[in-house]
Amino acid sequence: MSTSLGGITLAGPVMVAAGCGGTGRELAGYSGPAGLSAYGAFVTRTLTRDPRPGGPAPRLLESPAGLLHATGLPNPGLDLFLATELPWLVQQGARVVVSVAGRSLGEYAEIARRLASAPGVAAIEVNLSAPDAVVAGVLDAREPFHAGGAIAAVLRELPRGLPVLAKLRPDLQRVVETARVARDSGAAAVVVGNALPAAMPDGRPAGLSGPAIGPLALRCVTEVRAALPGLQVVGAGDIATAADARAHLRAGATAVQVGSALLHDPTAAARIVRELADDPAVAATSDPSSDPTPDPTSDPTYDPTSDPTSDPTPAPGDRP
């Protein structure tokens, strides 16, 4: 089953959402025999130009029907990502969509210039809706023209054929308007949507994801499709089962992103891939050779020593 998104071909409509797949290495073992190539695309956690340690703990909390998160966009910075994580992802056969956020239009342009020449980047997702943008110090595209500016700044630096996805808030008041500006600025598709802005119990800005936002996201997908029928939409927000994915595809989404569900069940996205592949209604354009039929209980291989941001903790005998 292949999916065409923004002019590129994906193995299927199920993508891993930004920030919910670790560095990819942690998820690979739960993805079945095809590993990360099982997914339509792997969207990285949001990368910034400079390394960011992330915010203080607690970074995630349960709330009724949702997860609150204020991670502060921890990431190793674009250069280290390009040098270490990206080649590994590509070698694993992942279709890599790099999620990025910048502090200014100039920084967006700089980020795009570095990505333009990086081999193996399938698309760029501009995170215009970080729910804790102010704290994270990135551009908060509250107004549609902010979003348009960032997308244009990125696109100017990219070669043709490298599509830009704009990740928006599932906020019904603004989503159609922002999607229109994103389209007019050159975005190949919009991702609807990110977490909704919320607060941690201590008042820190946070995002709310999970079951709480599922119906809101679906409504936003429906409205954007109705208002802008020519614009491809990627549905995101509590996609936890194949039924959720089908609901978004029926509403007109070209693809879906699985996010918080992976934090509860790391095999969720691989299971949805498998169930959709078995579904004749979804698999109408299916390519049988690409069906990985992953087994959720298979032996994941996983190398805990190879995370470049991790602290090597050698055996006690290894003191220098």
Next chain:
Amino acid sequence: MSPTAPVPPATQPGRQSPPQGPVHTTAEVLATKRVGAYQHLTLLAPGVAERFRPGTFLAASVGTLGDHLLGRRALWIHQVRPVGGHGLALQVVVEPVGRGTGWLAGLRPGARLPVTGPLGRPFALPKEPVATVLVGEGYAAAPLFPLAERLRERGCAVSLVVGAADEPRLLSALEARRSARSVVVVTGDGSVGVRGRVGDVVPETLRRAGAEVVYAAGPAATLHAVALAAEEHGAWSQVALEQPLTCATGLCHGCPVPVVGEDGVARTARACVDGPVLRGDRVRWDDLDLDLDRRPGPDRDLPGPVGGAW
């Protein structure tokens, strides 16, 4: 594999190395038993037990449909034992302190729940047969018993310090006496053994044992005390750190631990995949929020401040 096969020691030469990496599967509760303040659950979780190494843990999905708790609940793997007709079963020790652990403690035999494991980096075993001290507090002493077995198989002398707030929270003191050369028992209220804090007896225990490596599991404040004592004594420390985890699998970046790398550079590690076992001298204790260790629940209303500092 045959149900009676012994657990192969992870790095014993000449043996096939066990399968690697965590699995996500559905576990079945085989048995459940109240021991003191804790509920001991015996779980059948295909694939998990075979991969177990001391210091790794299990993440459970808790709650029934409708009141699903979205984060996962981490539990130390206490024991891996063959159970007649079932293959390898594993035991976890649950202290019911909140909604998730309360739900787990109430499970009946036959109940099923999604689990992922074994997760995280295990305790690193010394290459030489050196003297070791194992320090465990509360339910967190759980991973130290299988560790003691592995260390003894390697010819390491094992001294144990087990502590808890009070006797009902003292994990398997009897079993401790079987698995170690010497055992020091410490309780906060003095109901058994020495009255005081676990950290207080560690320096002396290290000295007497001539320890080269100390392993510890418990509240962060205790681990800090152990790491300091080890440093002073000139021993290695391996500490199993509990931090609130959401996914427990490395996916969410929600479990920051301030560490310093081998290159001396300050970094932020993930407690669930880079830990839970870390070298004590690598943790930036002053930057670690010890208050995170405070867990709610009536059982937690112990005198004094949190984190084993009763």
